[in-house]
Amino acid sequence: MPLLPSCFTRFLTPIDTIALPEKFNYPFYYEPHPLCIVAAKELQEYLQTQQDWIHNFGLDNTQTGLVIGKMFGVLVVQHQSGELGYLAAFSGKLAGSNHHKGFVPPVFDVLEEGGFFLEGEKELNQINRTIEQLEQDESFQQLQKNTEIKLAEIIHQIEEEKRKLREGKKDRKIRRETAKEELSEGEYLELCELLKEESLKQQYFAKKDLQVLQTKQEELSGELETYTNRIHHLKESRKGKSSALQQRIFEQYAFLNYNAESKNLADIFNYELKIAPPAGAGECAAPKLLQYAFQHHLKPISIAEFWWGQSPASEIRKHKDFYPACRGKCEPILKHMLKGLEVDENPMLVNPAEGKSVSMVYEDDFMCVINKPAEFLSVAGIHIKDSVYERMRAKFPDATGPLVVHRLDMSTSGLMLIAKNEEIYKKLQSQFIKRTVEKRYVALLDGEIVDDEGMIDLPLRVDLDDRPRQLVCYEYGKPARTKWRVITRKEGKTKVNFWPITGRTHQLRVHAAHVLGLGTPIVGDDIYGTKSQRLHLHAEWIKFKHPVSGKEISFCVEADF
Known part of the structure; x- marks a missing residue:
């Protein structure tokens, strides 16, 4: 007889009189099956009495630190021997860790010591520190300040030169229109030639002044760009490395389904929604539970998730109450994972x-x-x-x-x-x-x-x-x-x-x-x-x-x- 997997928990409560459901429950809208209620009560009893780890759920006034309530899940499963039991899981991390005795492991452990994620995170943190040092460098900040002042002065001078050109043009127009009424035709034509020469002369010297100012502007900007380009290149490098690291993580989250088919997180969301997976996708209790069941050839019977702890400030989560799986993160994943399994009809389609x-x-x-x-x-x-x-x-x-x-x-x-x-x-x-x-x-x-x-x-x-x-x-x-x-x-x-x-x-x-x-x-x-x-x-x-x-x-x- 095959050995029971380590996370398989036998019921302590007698369940002989509870009939099995005909189909697996639809995880996004359900009433917990009696077997799940029993499993959840046993898990809750453990949470109330355990001393294996410390986590502040906000239920004990003597505890200090950040209060973080958690969603826990139970999956009733049937072993190849026919024995019924259940698996337990938590969403995200618990007490700062992905692994705890009696709970199924994550689909992929980003916190694994020596793993590529932590190494990649170290590299990104080093880039962040370098950027921060460059941005806080006193000489760079002083250069920024001086450059901003000088550039403002140059821009003001450029605008002043342009204003003089406009005023000169306006003055010549007035003089030309006045002379037309007062001077003879010959005198008027002579004045027009003088005004034309005056215009060209003003434009010539204005152009030279503007070129000098623009050269100064470029020199100042170039001096500053020595620093800013380095910071920009570092930020671009960080963006590329972060994106590559995230993509590699998505590829590590490979989910099985009832038909033993595997598909990673990136493929699931790209196929279903044509988008990148949202943050935290794959870390909820339901995917963890099903993954462990499929890996160990356990037949899923029914699933339920409940909230444990103080309600978050924004959401409505009541201690011990059951809740459906979230749609944004879990629906595409569970749609793949439940393929091949007989599942209750989606009540939203009725x-x-x-x-x-x-x-x-x-x-x-x-x-x-x-x-x-x-x-x-x-x-x-x-x-x-x-x-x-x-x-x-x-x-x-x-x-x-x-x-x-x-x-x-x-x-x-x-x-x-x-x-x-x-x-x-x-x-x-x-x-x-x-x-x-x-x-x-x-x-x-x-x-x-x-x-x-x-x-x-x-x-x-x-x-x-x-x-x-x-x-x-x-x-x-x-x-x-x-x-x-x-x-x-x-x-x-x-x-x-x-x-x-x-x-x-x-x-x-x-x-x-x-x-x-x-x-x-x-x-x-x-x-x-x-x-x-x-x-x-x-x-x-x-x-x-x-x-x-x-x-x-x-x-x-x-x-x-």
Whole structure:
């Protein structure tokens, strides 16, 4: 019987009554299989009690140093003998190292002592130090300063010479025009010859002066270029060596798949997206786990990843909660690695609106107000066309214009305005742009919050590595403000009203879940919280001016939760 691989962990908890899944779970949207939940609990128990290494997750107030929470992963596998067990992995480095007992190794270890990466890094660091020394050299800095002053003087002198030429030309023109009225034809022609000679003389001496000044300018610039060229060549060399080193690293990350086919990181991203791999690609837990399984002929059964530690400042990551694999870094890699393995269908390709209907709340000749069900697209997506827009287009075939005046997230239910022609669309849109439309949402939060009301102001931007997830970002984020008030607190849940001042993607969901917001996700939030039957967020009330009558009207449809 083949020996068990060193990273294969036997279950300590009895699992005899847990049935195996029919297919491997889709890693970008899933509910953890019971076997993964057991494996994760056992790994979490180890993380709470281990003394093999020290890492500050932000869970122990007595620890000092930088707080870094981590994503951990478990992969339930079946050995050739039929025995079930699991593998464990962490994303990136843990406690400053790529290797720890009980965890699968990285696909490629850039920190290997004597490896080409560390040697290449030393060379790049030496170039950096040389550049820094040259840029901070006192004689170079003094030369820069003196050159800048002298060049400024020369440029001023050049401009002065050019100004004199312009003034001389202007003066001669005035003299010529005045003389034409006062002098005889012969005297006028004689003056024109004198003015012409004066012009040529001025241009001659100006040209000589300009040539002298330009020569001085070139000499000064050339003196400085002795230093700057050296720095430029060093920077170009650094750029080339860094690029070559990065490319070599990409080539070392060779990923197997279920069919035992290997493909490196550079080829995967170039083939799939025609781009260079993003930083950190291949270092996440999921690729590490699958790579180890394929290398040791272990059959993958199910995978799950959870967050351990304090949430980062920008992202929403809750201690012990499960999260899908990131799309930006992992999707192209896992698409290759899972080839040949039976995997659950991508739920994003299944029409969530199947069997659901859009109810009409109000309708006249110009517009209507509808109540959108939860898990229903406002407009057509890449793969799924069924949406509010398509349903309205079918209902009003003679309508002109964009129809859908504003959108709700697919998972959010509630009131939406529909325009029947382009003119009405523009009038309603204008109210949204001017923020004169008032909207109120109701949400059920997955926990009890202390305060009764308040204002949340957290700027948001998209997570480029994991769309459509949003991040709190004070540098690049767009302003996002939400007013809120508690309605009720009951059985560990809090029902609240939200009044969005701005309308950013996932604004209410992030403001509810983020630690700097309410710190409590909305019930059923499958991105920032825990999946349930539905997202408990509903646009229940809206007030605006009718686009034709100008009369202020409002509508309200209560949530079904």
